[in-house]
Amino acid sequence: MTQEELFKKLIAHCKEYGFIFPSSEIYDGLGAVYDYGQNGVELKNNIKRYWWDSMVKLNENIVGIDAAIFMHPRTWEASGHVAAFNDPLIDNKDSKKRYRADVLIEDWMAKQDEKIQKEVDKARKRFGDAFDEEQYLATSPRVADIAAKRDAVHKRFADALNNSDLAELKQIILDCEVVCPISGTRNWTDVRQFNLMFSTQMGSTAEGANTIYLRPETAQGIFVNFLNVQKTGRMKLPFGIAQIGKAFRNEIVARQFIFRMREFEQMEMQFFVRPGTEMEWWNKWKETRMAWHRALGFGDDNYRFHDHDKLAHYANAATDVEYNFPFGFKEVEGIHSRTDFDLSNHQKFSGKKIQYFDPETNESYVPYVVETSIGVDRMFLQVMSAAYTEEKLEGGDQRVVLKFPAALAPVKVAVLPLVKKDGMPEVARKIVDELKYDYNVVYDEKDSVGKRYRRQDAVGTPFCVTVDGQTLEDGTVTIRHRDTMAQERVTVEELRRRVDEECSYRKLFKKLSL
Numbered sequence: 001m002t003q004e005e006l007f008k009k010l011i012a013h014c015k016e017y018g019f020i021f022p023s024s025e026i027y028d029g030l031g032a033v034y035d036y037g038q039n040g041v042e043l044k045n046n047i048k049r050y051w052w053d054s055m056v057k058l059n060e061n062i063v064g065i066d067a068a069i070f071m072h073p074r075t076w077e078a079s080g081h082v083a084a085f086n087d088p089l090i091d092n093k094d095s096k097k098r099y100r101a102d103v104l105i106e107d108w109m110a111k112q113d114e115k116i117q118k119e120v121d122k123a124r125k126r127f128g129d130a131f132d133e134e135q136y137l138a139t140s141p142r143v144a145d146i147a148a149k150r151d152a153v154h155k156r157f158a159d160a161l162n163n164s165d166l167a168e169l170k171q172i173i174l175d176c177e178v179v180c181p182i183s184g185t186r187n188w189t190d191v192r193q194f195n196l197m198f199s200t201q202m203g204s205t206a207e208g209a210n211t212i213y214l215r216p217e218t219a220q221g222i223f224v225n226f227l228n229v230q231k232t233g234r235m236k237l238p239f240g241i242a243q244i245g246k247a248f249r250n251e252i253v254a255r256q257f258i259f260r261m262r263e264f265e266q267m268e269m270q271f272f273v274r275p276g277t278e279m280e281w282w283n284k285w286k287e288t289r290m291a292w293h294r295a296l297g298f299g300d301d302n303y304r305f306h307d308h309d310k311l312a313h314y315a316n317a318a319t320d321v322e323y324n325f326p327f328g329f330k331e332v333e334g335i336h337s338r339t340d341f342d343l344s345n346h347q348k349f350s351g352k353k354i355q356y357f358d359p360e361t362n363e364s365y366v367p368y369v370v371e372t373s374i375g376v377d378r379m380f381l382q383v384m385s386a387a388y389t390e391e392k393l394e395g396g397d398q399r400v401v402l403k404f405p406a407a408l409a410p411v412k413v414a415v416l417p418l419v420k421k422d423g424m425p426e427v428a429r430k431i432v433d434e435l436k437y438d439y440n441v442v443y444d445e446k447d448s449v450g451k452r453y454r455r456q457d458a459v460g461t462p463f464c465v466t467v468d469g470q471t472l473e474d475g476t477v478t479i480r481h482r483d484t485m486a487q488e489r490v491t492v493e494e495l496r497r498r499v500d501e502e503c504s505y506r507k508l509f510k511k512l513s514l
């Protein structure tokens with residue numbers, strides 16, 4: 001199965017099992033907007049809890065807030081979003097399709113990497129066991145040629161982005177002979193800038209109305225509340241403010257399912273530090289955030305850092321945590337050193353002093369900021385992509401199983417009476433009633449036990465518990481483990497202990513060694 005086929009199956013699975021539906025589907029959907037279903041919302045809430053607790057509960061010097069989506073319009077002038085929150089877009093004149101110029105060039109560069117990989121694979125086949133990949137990469141003239149072309153384009157691309165040189169972006173697209181995937185032609189328009197913010201009106205009459213924006217990042221709600229939190233919480237630098245909330249961007253090209261949406265959710269933490277210490281904290285947060293991802297056990301090799309070619313208007317250092325999705329390594333999280341750009345500008349635009357008095361140095365100053373910013377939906381896609389597994393079973397059967405870390409699983413336990421009689425449903429219901437105060441638990445008595453196991457595998461339930469004749473005699477139940485399919489008999493008390501141990505966030509948090 002190709003990665004593309006796998007991704008299609010994953011999308012279909014998300015719909016079939018109540019994880020994600022297209023928004024307003026009965027009206028044929030709305031581009032790049034999605035709804036989360038009964039299992040999706042549980043998984044999403046669990047991801048949010050993993051993030052929130054790891055920030056706010058595990059760090060004494062990080063607190064949370066929940067700011068409004070609507071903000072004073074001057075906020076977005078101060079933050080630079082009105083002037084600079086743009087994507088470079090280009091149209092193909094034949095297909096009339098619109099693309100992001102930077103994405104077309106990035107895709108071209110990724111293709112060169114794929115070409116190099118193909119050369120390596122071919123050589124490996126040719127040389128067999130004697131193959132030395134490092135030596136081959138260093139000496140193959142063909143690889144050197146592709147890499148040189150890619151690096152030259154990369155340099156031109158980074159320069160063009162940093163100088164906002166739209167003509168050069170178009171020239172790179174022409175020089176790389178990038179064709180429109182729909183029309184197959186190179187008939188491109190010029191590159192233009194496109195602001196990504198959605199605007200709307202606030203006020204009851206058109207004349208009195210103010211244009212306001214749907215926030216494109218949650219971060220500004222934190223910056224404008226810096227003094228409120230610092231003063232009321234008597235916070236001392238360094239300290240952080242965390243927030244989870246919706247953000248909106250009018251993405252030109254919305255692609256890859258929930259990877260790039262127009263309405264999405266962010267989990268952002270702004271960490272305020274003394275000027276001059278920001279690079280030290282930036283490196284620390286890079287490490288901390290990578291550990292958070294890796295604790296989920298999806299394979300360390302599936303993550304990498306990618307430093308930005310073009311720094312955002314507010315940053316002096318920026319890197320992305322990338323995950324190896326079925327469509328390649330892509331950004332899940334950004335870690336940015338935002339300097340004092342935001343607080344200084346809010347000070348300037350609002351006319352209010354936004355400073356911190358440092359009792360250690362006896363000075364007042366505008367703090368510097370290190371930000372960690374991760375998309376809930378992208379994290380959801382990462383977890384789904386990592387968990388989705390197709391397995392061939394003995395006897396020719398096949399199953400689809402979502403191997404979620406137990407703490408994130410939407411349903412923790414399914415309780416299944418073997419038959420719908422002889423008092424088994426009553427005992428099963430009693431087990432559900434005991435567990436439901438702490439966990440999302442389901443009761444299922446329909447179809448054969450085998451079919452019920454498959455249904456639970458497909459939504460990633462770590463434990464299936466069967467109540468049978470023996471349960472009525474000695475109070476023991478059968479636990480069936482999702483990943484190994486191994487079964488064992490335990491008492492109801494032992495079941496409770498196992499669920500507590502496996503499904504607790506503590507297991508994940510311990511790996512973070514905070």
Ligand code: GAP
Binds near residue numbers: 216217259264332334
């Ligand atoms: N406050 C900084 C900020 O917003 P960003 O790199 O533009 O930085 C941070 O976004 C994260 O938000 C990304 O790493 C990604 O996970 C998520 N994100 C951004 N745009 C998104 C979109 N259109 N759809 C889904 N997630 C998005």
